[in-house]
Amino acid sequence: MSTKANAETERFDDVSNVLLLSSSMSNSESEACARLLDDPAGAHALFCTFVESPADRLRRSGIDPGAFETTTVVDVESVTRSAAADGVAGDGSTFPDGEARYHVEPVDDPTDLRELGTTLGRFLAPVSGDGRPLFCFHSLTDVLQYTGVETAFYFLQVLTDQVDRAGRLAHYHLDADACDRETVATLEGLFDVVIDLRDSDPSVQDAEG
Amino acid sequence: MxxxxxxxxxxxxxxxxxxxxxxxxxxxxxxxxxxxxxxxxxxxxxxxxxxxxxxxxxxxxxxxxxxxxxxxxxxxxxxxxxxxxxxxxxxxxxxxxxxxxxxxxxxxxxxxxxxxxxxLRATYRAKLEKYYALSRRRASLAASGAGEDAATLDDRLQTLRDELADALGSLDYEEAFEIALDIPENGSPD
CATH class of the missing domain: 3.40.50.2300 (Response regulator)
Incomplete structure (x- = not known):
C-alpha cells in the first residue's frame, strides 16, 4: 500500500524521516533538499556532510545558515579535503562582523559509524525553538561506500529512531544509481516517506505501507 | 541469521x-x-x-x-x-x-x-538482526516481483519496527549505537 503525491505540495507535519532518492546531484535534488529545510525562522538545523566541505554543502542546499536559530554541520572526512577548502574569506562561514554563521563539528573516521552516530546524537537532542528542528544527511551513498548495507541499516535504525523522538524533520540523500536496487529496497523500510527524484514527476511513497 | x-x-x-x-x-x-x-x-x-x-x-x-x-x-x-x-x-x-x-x-x-x-540489550540486538534479515528478504521479493508473501512479511516488519522502537525507548543513544554497530565497549569498567 503506497500513496503517491506531488512532492511540491506534500506536507511533512507527521513525518520524521525522508529518504531522497536521486541519480546525481541535480537541480531537483537541491530543490527537494531546500524544500525540506524550508521555513528556517526559529528552527535549529543540523547538517551532515562527507565529500563536500561544510560551506559547499550549505551552498548546495540553497539555504542561508544565518537564518536558522542555530546551524551545525557535522563534517565527516574533513581530513581528506584540502585544509584551504574551508573557512576562507568570503565562503559564507562568517557574518560580516566575523562571527561564525554555523558551527562545524569534525568526525575524522568515516568508517566509524558509532562515533558519527554519537556525535550526531549530541546535536539531535530535543531543542527548544519556534520552528521544527531540521536535519540534512548527505549522504547515505558515502556511508554505503565505507561500510556494508547491513552496518548502514543498523546505523540508520538507531539514527531514524532518535530523529523521530526528537521531533525533527530529517532527510537523507542517496544516489540510487550508485547501489543496487535491492540495497535501496532494503533501506526504504526505515523511512516514513521515500521521495524518488529519478522520475520526471517526483512522487512521494509511503514507505510504511 | x-x-x-x-x-x-x-x-x-x-x-x-x-x-x-x-x-x-x-x-x-x-x-x-x-x-x-x-x-x-x-x-x-x-x-x-x-x-x-x-x-x-x-x-x-x-x-x-x-x-x-x-x-x-x-x-x-x-x-x-x-x-x-x-x-x-x-x-x-x-x-x-x-x-x-x-x-x-x-x-x-x-x-x-x-x-x-x-x-534488553541482547533482545534489541536480536530483533535488529531479524529486522534486517526480513527487510532483505522483502527487498528481494520486491525485486523479483513475487508478491504472495509480501503482506505477511510487511506485518512482521511492522511488528519488529514497533518492538525495536520500544526497546530503544529504554536505551540511551550512545548505548544503542554501541549495540547496533556491535563494537565492544572500550577499556575500563564503569
Whole structure:
C-alpha cells in the first residue's frame, strides 16, 4: 500500500524521516533538499556532510545558515579535503562582523559509524525553538561506500529512531544509481516517506505501507 | 541469521562454586528461564541463540573469564556477558571486556537490575538482526516481483519496527549505537 503525491505540495507535519532518492546531484535534488529545510525562522538545523566541505554543502542546499536559530554541520572526512577548502574569506562561514554563521563539528573516521552516530546524537537532542528542528544527511551513498548495507541499516535504525523522538524533520540523500536496487529496497523500510527524484514527476511513497 | 531467536530470554549462570551458582540461579528463576553451569566448558557448551545473558565468575578453575568472553565473541553469539568479580579492577587489560561487571557478593537488586538491562540489550540486538534479515528478504521479493508473501512479511516488519522502537525507548543513544554497530565497549569498567 503506497500513496503517491506531488512532492511540491506534500506536507511533512507527521513525518520524521525522508529518504531522497536521486541519480546525481541535480537541480531537483537541491530543490527537494531546500524544500525540506524550508521555513528556517526559529528552527535549529543540523547538517551532515562527507565529500563536500561544510560551506559547499550549505551552498548546495540553497539555504542561508544565518537564518536558522542555530546551524551545525557535522563534517565527516574533513581530513581528506584540502585544509584551504574551508573557512576562507568570503565562503559564507562568517557574518560580516566575523562571527561564525554555523558551527562545524569534525568526525575524522568515516568508517566509524558509532562515533558519527554519537556525535550526531549530541546535536539531535530535543531543542527548544519556534520552528521544527531540521536535519540534512548527505549522504547515505558515502556511508554505503565505507561500510556494508547491513552496518548502514543498523546505523540508520538507531539514527531514524532518535530523529523521530526528537521531533525533527530529517532527510537523507542517496544516489540510487550508485547501489543496487535491492540495497535501496532494503533501506526504504526505515523511512516514513521515500521521495524518488529519478522520475520526471517526483512522487512521494509511503514507505510504511 | 534468520534462524536466531528473536527473544533470547534465557539466563545462563556459571560460578565455580555450586552454592553461589545455585543461589544466583534461584533468585532469577521467578522471572526468567535459567540454566546453570559449574565449569567454563559447561558454560560454553550450554550457549546457544536462546541465551540472552551469561553471568560468569571470574575465577572459574578451568578458564579465566576474559578467555571465556573471547570465545563467546568469536562464536558471534548475541548474548551479553556479566562477569562476577572479587575486585572490579581485575583483569581489565586482558581480552574482550564484558558488558558488565558486578563485585561479589552481589545484592539481589543489583543483580536483577543488571540482568534486566543486559537482556534488553541482547533482545534489541536480536530483533535488529531479524529486522534486517526480513527487510532483505522483502527487498528481494520486491525485486523479483513475487508478491504472495509480501503482506505477511510487511506485518512482521511492522511488528519488529514497533518492538525495536520500544526497546530503544529504554536505551540511551550512545548505548544503542554501541549495540547496533556491535563494537565492544572500550577499556575500563564503569
Amino acid at each position: 534468520d534462524g536466531r531467536a528473536v527473544t533470547p530470554g534465557v539466563i545462563l549462570v556459571a560460578d565455580g562454586d555450586p552454592a553461589v551458582t545455585d543461589r544466583i540461579a534461584s533468585s532469577l528463576r521467578d522471572q526468567y528461564t535459567v540454566r546453570t553451569a559449574y565449569t567454563a566448558r559447561e558454560t560454553l557448551d550450554s550457549l546457544d541463540d536462546d541465551v540472552g545473558v551469561v553471568i560468569i565468575d571470574d575465577e572459574m578453575s578451568d578458564l579465566d573469564s576474559a578467555s571465556i568472553v573471547d570465545r563467546i565473541r568469536n562464536r558471534e553469539l548475541l548474548c551479553q556477558v556479566c562477569v562476577l568479580t572479587h575486585d572490579v579492577d581485575s583483569d581489565v587489560a586482558l581480552g574482550s571486556p564484558p558488558d558488565a561487571r558486578l563485585r561479589k557478593p552481589v545484592s539481589r537488586t543489583e543483580l536483577e537490575g543488571t540482568v534486566e538491562r543486559l537482556l
